[in-house]
Amino acid sequence: MTLSRRAFLTRSALIGCSLAASPLVTPVTFAAAPGDNRLVVIILRGAMDGLAMAQPWGDPAWKALRGAALPDADGGPLDLDGRFALHPSMAGLMPLWQAKELSVVHAVSTPYRDKRSHFDGQDLLEAGVADLASGARRDGWLNRMLQHYPGIGTQTAWAIGSDPLAVLRGAAPVARWAPEADLALSPQAIRLAELVMQDDPAFAAAMSEAFRIADGDGDALESALSPQEMGEMMGADMAAARGPGEARLAAFVAQQLRADARIAAFSITGWDTHARQDAPLGRALGRLSSAILTLRDELGPQAWQRTAVVAMTEFGRTVRFNGTGGTDHGTGGAMLMAGGALRGGRVVTDWPGLDEAALNDRRDLMPTRDLRAHVGWLMRGLFGLEAGVLEREVFPGVELGGDPRLLL
Amino acid sequence: MPAFDPTLAEIRFGCGLSPNIAPAQSVAAMLATLQGPDLAAARHPIEPFDTFRARIVRYNEQGRLRRDSRGTAAEKTALKAMRVMNKQARQAQMTWLGQSLARCVTTQAPFRERLSAFWADHFTAQGKAALMRRAVSPYVEEAIRPHLSGRFEDLLIAAVTHPVMVSYLDQRGSVGPNSPRGKKSGGGLNENLAREIMELHTLGVGGPYTQGDVRALAELLTGLTFNPQVGRVFRKDSAEPGPETVLGKDYGGDPARLTDIESALRDLARHPATARHLARKLAVHFVADMPDPALVQVIETALRDSGSDLSAGYAAMLAHPAAWNAAPGNVKRPFEFMASALRALAMPPESFVPLKEKRFREYIQYPLHLMGHSWERPVGPDGLSEDDSAWITPQGLAARLQWALSVPQILGGTLPDPREFLITALAGRATPAVQFAAQAAESRADGVGLILASPAFQRS
Numbered sequence: 001m002t003l004s005r006r007a008f009l010t011r012s013a014l015i016g017c018s019l020a021a022s023p024l025v026t027p028v029t030f031a032a033a034p035g036d037n038r039l040v041v042i043i044l045r046g047a048m049d050g051l052a053m054a055q056p057w058g059d060p061a062w063k064a065l066r067g068a069a070l071p072d073a074d075g076g077p078l079d080l081d082g083r084f085a086l087h088p089s090m091a092g093l094m095p096l097w098q099a100k101e102l103s104v105v106h107a108v109s110t111p112y113r114d115k116r117s118h119f120d121g122q123d124l125l126e127a128g129v130a131d132l133a134s135g136a137r138r139d140g141w142l143n144r145m146l147q148h149y150p151g152i153g154t155q156t157a158w159a160i161g162s163d164p165l166a167v168l169r170g171a172a173p174v175a176r177w178a179p180e181a182d183l184a185l186s187p188q189a190i191r192l193a194e195l196v197m198q199d200d201p202a203f204a205a206a207m208s209e210a211f212r213i214a215d216g217d218g219d220a221l222e223s224a225l226s227p228q229e230m231g232e233m234m235g236a237d238m239a240a241a242r243g244p245g246e247a248r249l250a251a252f253v254a255q256q257l258r259a260d261a262r263i264a265a266f267s268i269t270g271w272d273t274h275a276r277q278d279a280p281l282g283r284a285l286g287r288l289s290s291a292i293l294t295l296r297d298e299l300g301p302q303a304w305q306r307t308a309v310v311a312m313t314e315f316g317r318t319v320r321f322n323g324t325g326g327t328d329h330g331t332g333g334a335m336l337m338a339g340g341a342l343r344g345g346r347v348v349t350d351w352p353g354l355d356e357a358a359l360n361d362r363r364d365l366m367p368t369r370d371l372r373a374h375v376g377w378l379m380r381g382l383f384g385l386e387a388g389v390l391e392r393e394v395f396p397g398v399e400l401g402g403d404p405r406l407l408l
Numbered sequence: 409m410p411a412f413d414p415t416l417a418e419i420r421f422g423c424g425l426s427p428n429i430a431p432a433q434s435v436a437a438m439l440a441t442l443q444g445p446d447l448a449a450a451r452h453p454i455e456p457f458d459t460f461r462a463r464i465v466r467y468n469e470q471g472r473l474r475r476d477s478r479g480t481a482a483e484k485t486a487l488k489a490m491r492v493m494n495k496q497a498r499q500a501q502m503t504w505l506g507q508s509l510a511r512c513v514t515t516q517a518p519f520r521e522r523l524s525a526f527w528a529d530h531f532t533a534q535g536k537a538a539l540m541r542r543a544v545s546p547y548v549e550e551a552i553r554p555h556l557s558g559r560f561e562d563l564l565i566a567a568v569t570h571p572v573m574v575s576y577l578d579q580r581g582s583v584g585p586n587s588p589r590g591k592k593s594g595g596g597l598n599e600n601l602a603r604e605i606m607e608l609h610t611l612g613v614g615g616p617y618t619q620g621d622v623r624a625l626a627e628l629l630t631g632l633t634f635n636p637q638v639g640r641v642f643r644k645d646s647a648e649p650g651p652e653t654v655l656g657k658d659y660g661g662d663p664a665r666l667t668d669i670e671s672a673l674r675d676l677a678r679h680p681a682t683a684r685h686l687a688r689k690l691a692v693h694f695v696a697d698m699p700d701p702a703l704v705q706v707i708e709t710a711l712r713d714s715g716s717d718l719s720a721g722y723a724a725m726l727a728h729p730a731a732w733n734a735a736p737g738n739v740k741r742p743f744e745f746m747a748s749a750l751r752a753l754a755m756p757p758e759s760f761v762p763l764k765e766k767r768f769r770e771y772i773q774y775p776l777h778l779m780g781h782s783w784e785r786p787v788g789p790d791g792l793s794e795d796d797s798a799w800i801t802p803q804g805l806a807a808r809l810q811w812a813l814s815v816p817q818i819l820g821g822t823l824p825d826p827r828e829f830l831i832t833a834l835a836g837r838a839t840p841a842v843q844f845a846a847q848a849a850e851s852r853a854d855g856v857g858l859i860l861a862s863p864a865f866q867r868s
Contacts, residue, residue: 115581119536132578132600138788162777164787181778181803183810189854192845193809193861199839200736200863202800207809210802227853230814235770323478 035150036306037341037382038257040264040295041142043167044288044313045122046271049327050334051319051365052281053090054104054347058083061354065319080104084347089282090289096296096338100345101304103406105335105374107349109315109367116329118272121314126167128372130397141372142265143170144394148385155260160253161245163267175261179252180237180245183214184223184230216255246291254298257307271313275324292338305340308378308407312371318363319354332365335374341382343408348374372398374406381407410732415835420737420868421694421726422518424748427824427832429516435726439719441517442557448511448521449553452757454504457546457572457639464539464636467493497542502768503761504545505783509772510757512747523556523722524548525743526693531567531609532791533576534784540575544784547572560686560716561677565670568605571634577601577789584630584648597648602626604789610676612685621654628652628672631664642666655679683712690725692794694868696737700730736837736867739796742779744868745808746772749816749860752833759819771815778807800866808866813857826855837864 055077056062057070069076077085078094084104086093096102111130112121120132128141146157147170154173159165162178185193190211197207215221225233246268253264268291270284288311296304316333332352337344352358352366360366372395379385379394387400414431417438418424422431432438467490474486512521528548535543551570555563567573574580583595590596602625606617631647634640647664657675660668676682687707691699703725710724711717725731740748750760760772776783780799781792793799817823826846830838838846842862849855859865 117536120578138790164782166787169787176801177803178778181806181810183806185809185813186850186854188848188850189813189858192849192854192858196841196845196858196862199841200867202796203805203863203866206800206802206805210806210809213802214806227814227817230810231770231818234775234810234814235766238770238774 035262035383038262038264038299038303038307038339039379039382040253040257040266040307040309040339041167042288042291042309042311043122043126043163043165043265043267044271044284044311045163045267045269046118046273046313047121047315047317047329048271048284048311048313048333049273049277049281049317050106050313050332051316052277052327053087053285053336054080054084054106054334055087056083056106056351056354057085059351059354065354066321081347083351087282087285089285092286092289092293093338096292097345101296101338101340101342103337103342103344104347105337105349105371105404105406106347107332107352107365107368108335108371108374109332110371112315113331114361116315116331118314118329123166125312125314126165126169128167128395139170140165140167141375141394142167142263143172143174145379145383145385146170146172146174146263148389148393149263149383153260155256157263158253158256158261158265160256160264160266161249165265165267168265175256177213177252179248182233182237183210183221184225184233185221186224187222190222246287247294250291250294251298254295254303257299258303268311273317273326274322274328275326277321277326288336292336296338301340308337308339308341308382310375310378311336312375316365316367319359319365320363330364331360332367335371337378337406341407343405348404348406369401370398373400374404376400377404378406409729410734411729412726413732413734416732416734418518419748419837420731421522423512423515423521423744424518424751425833425835426513426751427754429514429751432519435723438519438726439557439723442520442523442719442722444517446520446553448515448517449549451514452507452510452761454507454545454549455500457543457550457570460539460543460546461571461636461639463493463497464543467539468636493539497539499765501542501545501784502765502773505773506757506761506763506768508545508743509747509750510761513751513755513757519722520556521747522694522744524553526690527552527556527563527567529791530689531563531573532786532789533567533570533573534786535572535575537575540572542784543572557719557722558717559677560682560711560718561674563718564605564609564677565673568601568609568673569632569640569666569669571640573601574632574634574640577604579629580633582626582630583646584627586649587630587647588645589643590646590648595646597623597626597630599623599626602629605673605676608790610685611679611681612688615679615681615685617655624652624654625672628654628659628669632666632669642669677716680712683708683716687711687721689794690721693738694725695731695733697794697796700728703728703730736864738794738868739799740866740868741792741799742776742781742804742808743783745779745866746776746811748865749812752829752860752865753816753820753824753856755816755820759821771818775807775811775815778803779811780804780807809857809861812860813854816856816860817853823852823856826852826859829856829859833859834862834864839864 071077071079071085077088079085093102110124112124126140146152155175157174159168159174159176168174197203249266273281312335316330317327318330322328350368352368376390376395391398412435414433418431470486470489474483477483535541551566555566577600578598579601582598583590585596599622603622607613611617627648631642633643644664651658651661654672659672687704690707691704706724706728707721711721714720773783830846845858846855
C-alpha cells in the first residue's frame with residue numbers, strides 16, 4: 001500500500017484528539033510581554049562547603065580551625081574584600097568580581113536544622129518551605145514564583161538536564177530538555193517519525209519540538225548511525241551526563257535564555273566531600289566556575305546585563321576537618337551569585353564569627369539569615385513580585401526582612 | 409456498546425500484545441489470573457525485604473567495626489566491606505528492575521503486573537539511608553504484591569507500616585511528646601506519615617479530615633518504627649499515652665498496641681471517601697485522564713459495598729463499557745512502554761536481565777530516566793504523574809524514539825520483519841501512516857522502532 005505524505009497530513013488533520021491535554025499545542029496568550037530579566041538557579045547537590053569556597057580568613061579563629069593557606073600565597077585563596085578569600089580553583093571568576101558581577105552571600109541556610117540528611121535537606125531547599133514535619137509540598141518554589149510571572153509562555157521556564165529538579169515542579173508550564181537526550185537518526189527515519197506522529201497531535205507537537213531542539217543543540221540531528229553506534233552514543237551521553245557536563249548544560253541554558261526563556265534551573269553534583277576534600281572540592285568548584293563563565297560568554301553582553309545566577313546548596317559543612325581531611329554535614333553555608341544584573345563585588349553577610357561559642361552545636365557555621373529571604377529579594381527585584389506573595393506563597397513563612405540590595 | 413475485547417485487554421490492562429502468549433478470553437479469566445500462584449514472581453525472583461534486611465544487619469555490623477577501630481587497619485577492612493555491600497545492593501537493584509521487566513515479557517497474568525506497579529506507585533516509598541535506598545523492589549515484593557486482589561485494608565497495613573515506608577515518611581523519628589522516650593529525649597511528633605496516609609493512601613486530598621485528625625493519627629502512630637534486626641517493631645516507650653480520636657472515633661489507650669494502629673487503618677480503608685479516591689485513581693490510571701464519571705461510580709460502589717474488596721473493584725471496572733472504548737487511551741508510562749515493547753518483541757529475559765551493570769544502565773535504566781521515570785528514586789510520595797502531558801514531552805518522546813530505534817536490535821540480534829511486527833504489536837490499530845513507515849523504513853531496526861514509537865503503540 002502506498003499513500004502520499006500529503007494524504008496523511010490531510011487525514012491527520014481530521015482526527016479529533018484532545019489537544020487541550022498537551023501544553024505544547026495549547027495556545028498561550030501573553031497577558032503582557034515577558035520582561036527582559038533572567039534568573040538561573042543552580043542547585044548544588046551534596047552540600048557545598050561554603051567556608052572553603054569563600055574563606056573567612058579575616059576571622060581570627062579561621063587559621064586554627066582549618067590551618068588554611070593565606071590569601072594570595074602560592075596556591076592560596078584569592079583575596080576578595082580583606083575579610084573573605086575565594087578558593088583558588090575559582091580564579092577564573094576574579095574578573096567577574098572585579099567587574100562587580102559576582103557576590104557571595106555567607107552564613108545563610110534553609111530553615112532545615114539538626115538532622116543533616118541530604119535527602120530532607122534538598123527536599124526543603126527545593127520546596128522552599130520551613131519544615132517537613134507536616135509532609136513535603138508537592139511543588140517547588142521556583143514553580144510557585146512562575147505562577148505569578150506576568151505573561152508566562154511554554155518556553156519561559158526551563159528545567160535543563162536529566163535531574164527531575166523538584167524546584168520547578170508544579171502547576172506552571174516548564175519546558176524540559178536534557179542535552180544528553182541526544183537524537184541521532186537517519187534522514188529517512190526522521191521523516192518517517194514525523195509522519196507516524198501525525199496520527200496524534202500531542203505526539204506530533206512534542207516530536208517537532210524535540211527535533212527543533214535536538215537540531216539546534218550543537219550536534220546534528222541527522223546522522224547515519226547503526227543501532228550499535230546509537231547504543232554507543234547513548235552510553236557516551238550517559239557518561240557525559242554524569243561527568244563534568246556543566247559547560248554543555250550552561251551553553252544550552254544560555255541558548256534558551258537568548259530566545260524566549262527567562263528562568264532556568266539545573267544542578268551540579270559532587271559536593272559531598274567527607275574525605276581528603278582538597279582535590280574533589282577543587283574540581284567541583286572549578287565546574288561551578290566553568291558553568292558561570294560559559295553562561296556569561298554564551299549569553300553575550302546584552303543578555304548578561306539582565307541576568308542573575310544563583311547557586312545554592314542544601315546545607316553547609318562542619319567548620320573543622322574530620323579525621324580524614326574532609327568535612328561532614330553542617331548547617332550554615334554560602335550562596336554564590338553572578339550576573340550583570342547584580343550589584344556585585346560584595347560578600348553579603350551578617351557574620352556570626354567562628355568562636356566555639358558562636359558555632360551551631362559547637363561544630364557548624366551559625367546561619368544568621370534564611371537564604372530564602374535573599375532569593376525572595378532577588379525575585380522581587382528581577383520580576384517585580386510583591387512581598388506578600390513571596391512571604392505567603394513562594395516561600396511560605398519566610399520573613400523577607402531588610403533589603404540586601406543584591407541587584408543594580 | 410463496547411464490551412470486553414481480548415486484544416484491548418492485553419493492551420490496556422495487561423503488558424501489551426505478545427507473539428507467543430494468548431490473551432485471556434473473558435473478564436472472568438482475567439480476574440482468575442490474579443488468584444492462582446504467582447508464577448511470574450517464581451520464574452523471575454526478587455529478594456523480599458525480609459531477606460534484604462540481612463544485608464542491612466551485616467552492613468551495620470561493619471559500620472560498628474569501622475567506628476570502633478578508627479585509625480587501624482581494621483577500619484580500612486570494614487570500610488572496604490561496606491563499599492562492596494553497597495555495590496552489591498546497587499547491582500541487585502538493577503537486576504530486580506530487569507526481573508520486573510522480564511515478568512511483564514513472559515507472564516500469562518499481565519493484569520497482575522500492572523496492578524503491582526499501580527499499587528507500588530500508590531504506596532510510593534524509598535528508604536533514606538545507605539542500603540535502605542536500594543530496598544524498593546524488596547518492599548514491593550513483600551508489602552504490595554501479596555495483597556493485590558484481597559482487601560484494601562490488608563494492603564494498606566502492609567504498606568504503611570513497612571520499614572521502607574516508615575523510613576521514607578519519617579515515622580522512625582516520630583516520638584510521642586508525653587511518652588517515656590519523648591520526655592527523656594525531648595523528641596517530638598512527625599506528622600508526615602499520618603498526613604500522607606489520609607491525603608494520598610486513603611481519603612484523598614479533598615477528603616473529610618482535618619489537621620486535628622492528622623495530628624491524632626500521628627499520635628496514634630507513635631511507637632511504630634523498625635529495627636534492622638527484626639523488621640517492623642512497636643516501641644511502647646515511644647507511644648503517646650492515652651486514646652486518640654481520628655475521624656470522630658477513639659483508638660487505643662493504655663497500654664499502647666500496634667493493633668490499635670491497625671484498627672484505625674482498617675476504618676480508613678473502608679471509609680466511603682477512600683472508595684471514591686481509589687475508584688477515580690484506578691479509572692484514571694487504566695482508562696483515561698478524564699474518565700467517564702459512570703465508570704468511577706461503579707468502581708466506587710463496588711469497593712464501598714464490598715468492604716474494600718479490591719477484586720470487586722476491578723470486576724466492576726472491567727464490566728463497564730467505558731473501559732472498552734476502542735479508541736487509543738492513556739499514554740503508557742515509561743516502564744509500561746519499555747515492558748510492552750520487549751513483550752511484543754518476545755525479547756528473551758536472558759538478553760537483558762544478566763547484562764553487566766554498566767550496559768544495563770545504558771540500555772534500560774538511563775533511557776527510563778530520560779523518559780522521565782527515575783527508577784526507584786521518587787520525586788515525592790505522590791509517585792508518578794497520571795497526566796499524559798507529563799510523559800509526551802519533547803525530551804520524553806525523543807528518548808522513547810531513540811530507544812525504540814536502537815536498543816531492541818542491540819539486545820535482540822534478529823528483529824522481526826516490520827510488516828509482520830505491525831500485526832504482532834498493534835493488531836487492528838495500525839494506521840495507514842504506521843503501515844507506510846513500516847514498509848518504507850531503511851532497515852528492520854528502523855521499521856520496528858517506528859512501530860514501537862508510534863502513538864498507536866504508545867497509547868493503551
